[in-house]
Amino acid sequence: MSEVIKALVVDDHPLVANATKALLEELDRIEVIGVVRTASQCMEQAKLHKPDLVFLDYHLPDQSGMEVAAWLKQHHPGTHIVIFTGVELTGILDRLIEIRVSGVLSKESGERTIKNMVNCILDGHTMLPLSIYHRMQLNSGYAPEDERLEEEEVLMMNMLVKGATHEQIASRIHMSKRTVDNYLRKIYAKLGVKSRVEALEKFITSKYYM
Numbered sequence: 001m002s003e004v005i006k007a008l009v010v011d012d013h014p015l016v017a018n019a020t021k022a023l024l025e026e027l028d029r030i031e032v033i034g035v036v037r038t039a040s041q042c043m044e045q046a047k048l049h050k051p052d053l054v055f056l057d058y059h060l061p062d063q064s065g066m067e068v069a070a071w072l073k074q075h076h077p078g079t080h081i082v083i084f085t086g087v088e089l090t091g092i093l094d095r096l097i098e099i100r101v102s103g104v105l106s107k108e109s110g111e112r113t114i115k116n117m118v119n120c121i122l123d124g125h126t127m128l129p130l131s132i133y134h135r136m137q138l139n140s141g142y143a144p145e146d147e148r149l150e151e152e153e154v155l156m157m158n159m160l161v162k163g164a165t166h167e168q169i170a171s172r173i174h175m176s177k178r179t180v181d182n183y184l185r186k187i188y189a190k191l192g193v194k195s196r197v198e199a200l201e202k203f204i205t206s207k208y209y210m
Helices: 012-025 039-049 065-073 090-101 110-121 152-162 166-172 177-191 194-203
Strands: 005-010 030-035 053-057 080-085 103-108
Touching: 005 012, 005 039, 012 030, 012 053, 012 090, 012 110, 030 039, 039 065, 053 065, 065 080, 065 090, 080 090, 080 110, 090 103, 090 110, 090 194, 103 110, 152 166, 152 177, 166 177, 177 194
Parallel strands: 005 030, 005 053, 053 080, 080 103
Antiparallel strands: none
16 A cells, blocks of 8 residues: 655645645645644644645745745655745745755646646656756856845845844854855845945845845
8 A cells, every 4th residue: 555645734825725735635645634824833733743745835924934944854854845935936946955845836836737746756856847947057056147136135134234143144044154155145246245334235225125
């Protein structure tokens, strides 16, 4: 008899959560053990049930999906995580791959795409949108991005404005200090500045400052 795959759905939008649950239950071997709305509830369920598969909304009311994914992989490294997001995928893909999530899906994905993603993951593979796949460069990451700051970069800069050190930023978003340093260098390049002071001055007057 095939092993049952325990799945957990984490989304604070009831319609999306219930639709995802119903979709997963149509697949062979999948048993949805729960539907929760917050990061804290997700962590509680993960401790109790140790799910094999977590469909995780990127935007949750109490924490970002990035933080939850990092926590899940730290405490349950064998869990497959599929991030559901409405934001541009390219800007967050590098970090999610670093965390070792199993897949990233746009919330605009159709039923067949979602089912295909699950089947691919259970077979040891994943899927990428062609728009992202075609921008990939072997051995050198991705093609240059535009000058728009991504969500993770905005979070870092807002923490920097409030006086956080690189070490504190690294701890907050579950990165190494070296990774934070690299991110900040990229942010400075996007902002067209060369120093921390210049970056802070420009960021405070930008649309991203909260």
